[in-house]
Amino acid sequence: MAEVANMDTYASKRRINIDDAVLVRRCWQGDSAAMEELILKYQNRIYNVILKICADPDDAAELTQETFVKVIENIDNFEGRSGFYTWVFRIAVNLTLNYCQRNARLGFRSLDASGAKAEYSSQSNLALKEFLSDDSSPDPAAVAQNKELYEIAVESLMKLDDAQRAVVVLRDIEGMNYARIAKVLDIELGTVRSRLSRARSKLRQILEAILQ
């Protein structure tokens, strides 16, 4: 009991999630099983965010792996000023954005992603038209089942620039609040608001353009 109480005090001081705090502490003591546990806990979420930003499964897997390597290498430097979750996502997003910038400089971005107008089938157009014109609030689960809408969503997301895409992914896919997004991306809260607003406005324009 005393150990649990001490752990609570420690966790409240370091302001990190209690489960993560325990695992991180065990990592500091050289417990590799704790590190494996952390990797297994976050690998899907990290991979998902990276994939949504870079849009390439292989690159996403590699970047996820690289993220955890960096986490293990720097776990001793983790001071607990932010949550472990925030810290890991910051590493992942920074690595991914650097990767995107590097690819953009080298011209590896696909034509679809760089703004070329994609051709959609009439079925896709119809699905999108129905989705947008439906006055009732659509069910996200039903939308997820719609293959045409999925393709359109992925394509539209890739037409945003990297910074806007990162904000949208962290908010709408990972479900972070603005404050956490600001910490992960190391930007001001107001910047998060404005960047997210611009990103969604642009998405709306992209979707309208598909229908025309």
Added chain:
Amino acid sequence: MKEIPNMDEKLNSFIDGELPARQQTEVQRLVHHEEKIAQRLQQLQKCRILLSSLPIAEAPPQILENVKASFARKPQIVEQPLVFDERAGTRHLLGRRLFAAAAMLGLVGILTAVVYTIVAPETVTQGPVAVERREPAPTVDVVKPGPTIVAAPFSGRLELRTSYLPAVVAFINRAIEDNIPSDEWIASDQSNVKKPHALICGSESFNLLLAELGNIWAKLDSAALFVDTEVFGEQVVVDAVTAEQISGIVNQDDSKRRMEVAKDFAVLNNMAESLPGREILAAIDDTMVDLITPPKPVLTSNQKTVKKSPIRTEENKNIHLTITVLGGN
């Protein structure tokens, strides 16, 4: 519709539940009253739903294994227990510090010595130095003498031959007595006329003497000036020399120039002697414009010639001349 600044930002924050309660109420009111705003809100919500409906991708199962493998590939640092002898280390450190301190002191000493040799005055007064405070003296304009040009010393011998030996010797003696201070000459003995007059005098006295001697030049059978050169025992002999020529030679400031002038006179006098007539001598005298003609003393009253003051400086006595008077051939 009333334009609201940052409406899109507010609508997005409203969707995400990131607006303060008061603004949330405001947006709700606007949405109820403004159809366009309600429509915009719906579009933004659909965008959000469209993205959030994207399925969550699962990470490949090999990620954990790959992470482990990447660490396994990295070279392992074999940590060998290091044995430290703290006392030896402390001693070594102390020794290094002492050495460094000694080196620094040595450098400071060398630097101080160098600075001292540069800055310190040549004569250093030992002990305390008393400084006398004096009232500033009234300013007096002192005319400083210009730089003294000391002529090169002349050394030589003047050999005069005459048929009127006693009279000439007597004249010379008197002239020397009148113009040269007594401590600057050794008079010839009347009984021994062959004894030379040895003069050590300044150029001013010598010029006065020479001017007076010029009066007896007509009584001379010959006159020769032997000018000593810088080489011991070597002389330049100027035959048939005149008083003016002697003055021109003796009064040269530079010994080199003096030799040149003496040689010129020697050559010219020899040529003049060998040529019929004496006209060339006059011509030679005219060409020697740079020679100094000794001023002849002019008595303006019946006042007796005042003897020169014996107070002279040694620096002025740069003429060493021996005058020898011999009987005629």
